[in-house]
Amino acid sequence: MATAFRDAGHDIVVATGADGAAAAGSSGLDVRDIAPDVRIGAVFVPRVLLHPLQARREARGAEREPRFVGVLFAALAARMAGGVLALADEWQPDLVVQEPLAAAGSMAAARHRVPVVLVNNTFFDAEQLLAVTTAHLGGTARRYGVARIPPPTEVLLTAPRSLVGEQHGTPMRFVPVAGNGSAPDDLTRPGDRPRIIVGRSTVADPRPDRLMSSVVAAAQGLDVEVVLARPDRRVSRRPLPPNVRTTQWLPFPAVFPAASGVVHHGGAGTLLTGLACGVPQLVVPGAGDRRVNAELLSARGAGLAVPAERISAADVDRLVSDPGLATAAREVAEEIAAMPAPADVVEGLTALAR
The missing domain is CATH 3.40.50.2000 (Glycogen Phosphorylase B;)
Incomplete structure (x- = not known):
């Protein structure tokens, strides 16, 4: 603005x-x-x-x-x-x-x-x-x-x-703003298999962050590529499956369009960026407005609302393969663009x- x-x-x-x-x-x-x-x-x-x-x-x-x-x-x-x-x-x-x-x-x-x-x-x-x-x-x-x-x-x-x-x-x-820095070239275009970008809140929280650990466990063995942006200590201190990689800060508006799905904490900025890019999302209900944000996304059919500790392989697979989620996400992106x-x-x- x-x-x-x-x-x-x-x-x-x-x-x-x-x-x-x-x-x-x-x-x-x-x-x-x-x-x-x-x-x-x-x-x-x-x-x-x-x-x-x-x-x-x-x-x-x-x-x-x-x-x-x-x-x-x-x-x-x-x-x-x-x-x-x-x-x-x-x-x-x-x-x-x-x-x-x-x-x-x-x-x-x-x-x-x-x-x-x-x-x-x-x-x-x-x-x-x-x-x-x-x-x-x-x-x-x-x-x-x-x-x-x-x-x-x-x-x-x-x-x-x-x-x-x-x-x-x-x-x-809503116009997503990328901020400083550029994205790795390979993350700005689709890969050989469905790619999932996983992000977490920039607001510090003393409680353990289970989001990324749960996604890693659920995605192990699936034919997907998982990219963890700014991984938390629970994840970064241990070996990861071959289909999981980590990055530091990512400009989400540059990498979301090439992804098949996004998993995140439910902040309004990340949620709106995902909607503007037309990508299905799995949102973890959390503190403050994040539970309502997750429920609104799920009710629209453009994503899933799943508590971090309950994220399963079926949820991850559905995120990237359910045509209904993809269609609804594209519809909302078109609504925003209009x-x-x-x-x-x-x-x-x-x-x-x-």
Whole structure:
């Protein structure tokens, strides 16, 4: 979205922090690290300790409504508010574009009395996500002279309607971003046998990660090629079957189209990338939104939702051989491709700032 604004001739600045700044640095945009000392884990852990029951339910993926996520991201917004507001005071924006949980942006917009646009990068209701976050930010907002954080002026919806149904907002095509680095040449084209890319979350989790170990065990002896991206220690410390290989970071948009299947943790970004590339997915239900994401994918018929410890050879074989999964995945890819590109919505959004 930011690139589309820039390419249309507008002045853009991206405000983020720490790990986010490192990730966005490859975009060629003006990226400002407004919270260099903030670490998400250090912000979240005290809130988890204060709300152990809610946190336990969230870790099991048992929450169907996004409540505790608001507690966590309000704490993060409070830590980032000073930097975001200082940048806004310097920059004097005409429009603020943010993710639903990035509520510091809404505080900056309220202080400067400019519109807010939410880019919904989740499968949940974006306005609800923002509301459950700002509900915990009243004191922080008042410290920065913001009496009220208003609702967004516009919402951009990236989730395909066939998965989430009707939502309030304007559809916009999800465009996968590869980031830094290039893919091995052989992974950008189909191989001699079905290839499965296995990825895991970039968010650190102290609990054992069984996903890759389960896939390796299930794929042993099958006529498939398994590629483990950023393998965890359980896998990387032991010998692997001949049909399994490991890589470090992979640009998923470059390698997913040549794969026959993808297995991953259920994060919205990876899930949407797989859908945009038209590849069947096996998603492991997990904490936060990941259980809902897996269930929506399975209900659409474009993939499977299987707990990590239950992944079997039959599941792996079905992922790459079931024509129904492949057909549904292609249908969703066509649905995404038919949505307006980010460049197509720029004019309408800039009109909000006039």
